[in-house]
Amino acid sequence: VQLVESGGGLVQPGGSLRLSCAASGFPFSSSAMSWYRQAPGKERELVAAISSGGVTTNYADSVKGRFTISRDNAKNTVYLQMNSLKPEDTAVYYCNTKRYFRDYWGQGTQVTVSS
DSSP: EEEEEOOOOOOOOOOOEEEEEESSSSSSGGGGGGEEEEOOOOEEEEEEEEEESOOOOOEEETTTTTEHHHHHTTTTEEEEESSHHHGGGOOOEEEEEEEEEEEEEEEEEEEEEOO
16 A cells, blocks of 8 residues: 655645645555644644545534545545645645555645745
C-alpha cells in the first residue's frame, strides 16, 4: 500500500487549497478513504471520509460546509477541497485507508493558514 499526498502549502485566511492523495498497491475502487490532520501538540483527528463508490461522505463538524472530499477511481486518487481556510486548519494532513483492521498512512502534507 502506498499513499502519496500533495497540494499543501501556505495560504492566507479565507483562501483555498486542494489536496490530492495518489494511491497504489491495493484495490482502490473498493476501499473507503479518509483524510486526517494533526496540528502541533494535538492528536491526529479525522477530517473527512468517503465510501468506496464516493456516494457516502462524512466530515468533522469543524470543517462541514468548507471542505469537500471526493475521489476519482479511474485515477486512484482522493481529493480534499478546502475553502474558507482558517488559521486553526493549520496542520499536517494525512491520507488514510484501512485494510484488514490495519491503518495505512501517507507521509503527510503541510497546510499553513496565516497572513
